[in-house]
Amino acid sequence: MTQLERKLIATLRRLALAPADKVLIGVSGGADSMALLDAMQRMSQPVCVAHLNHGLRGDESDADEQFVRQQAEAAAVKFFSTYIDVATQAIRQNLEATGRAARYEFFAQVARTQTIPFVLTAHTHDDQTETLLMRWLRGTGATGLRGIHERRPLCEGVKLIRPLLAITRAEVLEHCAHYGVPFRTDSSNLSDEYTRNRVRHQLLPLLREFNPQFDAALQRGAGHWQADADCLEAQARDLSIDADFGPQLSLHALTDAHPALRQRVLRAWVGPRLQLTAAHGQALERFILSGQSGRTIQLPKGWRVTREFKSLLLWHVSEAGTVAPPSVHLAMGQSQGFGAYEFFLHPPMSPQDAQRLHRCNATVIALREAVADGLWLRARQPGDAYVPVGRTSSVKLKTLMMRERILLTERAAHPLLVAATGEIIWSPRLPMAAAYQVNPADEPCVWVTVH
Structure with a gap:
């Protein structure tokens, strides 16, 4: 039994993978994945093989696929493969990341259709070291410095397991030599x-000159970072509950929290939709602390975050209510909807008779009978302003909406009741225009109810 087998058996036992559990192994044809496939078969584990042809190396990629197919057939193992032009998909994107995403999507698809609960990949101890060092060079935080996860959900009903993370590349090659396991060498790995x-x-060779145990030291540090990150994540989950985690994020709990916790809450909040970069995280941090309502930050892929008073709202441009409803005439005796409101213009009646309108759980306003024929409902327009009751000078509609905490995303469809001249008379949640205020006891009035 090789050292690889001993470590693999211990890892699978620790991860509670039962001997009868069916697994799908991602096999590229290289030494790592071929060694994993060989070792799992020697343990009599039920296995299937999946191979993604990235098409990055032309005939060599096709030869890799053919090699893996032949090895699977020789071992009487079910084989699944597909071709994806990763280079075309990766235009303006990271090639390695695009290829990785394509692989996992393919593995997840096969596992779901074949009802296989576990997908295994052959990442080794050396891969972990390289990944940690590359992330450190990019300036990643503690979460990234946890390295490659040994186990995580891949999709619903399927877990991704990397059982070789404790096994070195030298131990992989020793296993292949011991059992005569054939494998392919990816020429791109030499470039x-x-x-x-x-x-x-x-x-890495240079760093190992400074510390021959550099790999172990780096991964030992990663273990400490993982413990710290797990602790912060747990606190961030509690903070998310206090922040009413949802499409709208309350800032009451976040404002006084430590920046490290705030950033984790923000990443988790945005995370299901897109990856939050460090630059966007810093912009949102300033957004939270600035206190300026009505501002919007643009995120990738059409996503936006708008600060609305003491909340952040995450929305997509495809969902934005940027198209205002058309203007409509409010005719006597007819109900007219606009946005989230329903208006009804009642004929003239005495104040005593109008009292019954208040029993309908509606907002009731009185207007001079003279304006009844020219009433319209419209959306806001640039430069809208009027003199509200109690003021002697004009106030911008935008200012009044902000004061009354009408959300930015609601303003496009918020109704304005206007006269034939276009002048604003009234709007739900806003004060009446001073010029249209009337005392029903002094002159005939029509009445508008609003639900």
């Missing part, structure tokens, strides 16, 4: 065109 290869071939 220093890729960052990971430069880290592997140039940076």
Whole structure:
């Protein structure tokens, strides 16, 4: 039994993977994945094989697929493969990240359709070291410095397991040599065109000259970072509850929280929709502390965050109510909807008779009979302003809406009751225009009820 097998058995036992559990192994044809496939078969684990042809190396990629297919057939193992033009998908994106996303999406699809609860990939101890070092070079935080997760959900009903993270590349090669396991060598792994290869071939050998145990030291540090990050994540989850976690995020609990917790809450809040970059995280941090309502930050893929008083609202441009409803005439004796409100213009009646309107759980306003024929409902327009009751000078409609905490996303469809001249008479939640205030006891009035 090789050292790889001993460590693998211990890892699978610790992860509670039962001998009868069916697994799907992602096999590229390289030494790591071929060693994992061989070892799992020697343990009599029920396995299937999945291979994604990225098409990045032409005939060599096709030869890899054919090799894996032949190995699976020789072992009487069910084989699944597909071709994806990753280079085309990765235009203006990171090639490695695009390829990784395509692989996991394919693995998840196969696992779901075949009802396989576990997907195994062959990331090793050396891969973990390289990943940690690359993330550190990019300036990642404690969450990123936890490295490659040994186990995580891949999709509903399927878990992703990386059982070789404690096994070195040297132990993989020793296993292959011991059992005569064939494997392919990816020529791109020899090219220093890729960052990971430069880290592997140039940076890591240099660091090992300073500390021969550099790999162990780095991963030991990653264990400490993981413990710290787990603690902060737990506190951030509690803070998320206090912040009424949802499409709208309350800032009452976040304002006084530590920035490290705020950032975790924000990443979790935005996370299901897109990856929050450090720059966007810092912008949102300033957003929270600035206290300026009505401002909006643009995020990638059409997402926006708007500060509305003591909350942040996450919305997509496709969902924005930017198209205002058309203007409509409010005719006598007819009900007219506008936005979230329903208006009804009642004929003239005495104040005593109008009292019954108040029993309808509606807002009731009185207007001079002379304006009844020219009443319209419209949306806001640039430059809208009027003199509200109690004021002697004009106030911008935008200012009044902000004072009354009418959300920015609601303002486009918020109704304005206007005269034939276009002058604003009244709007729900806003004061009446001073010029249209009337005393029903002094002159005939029509009445408008608003639900």
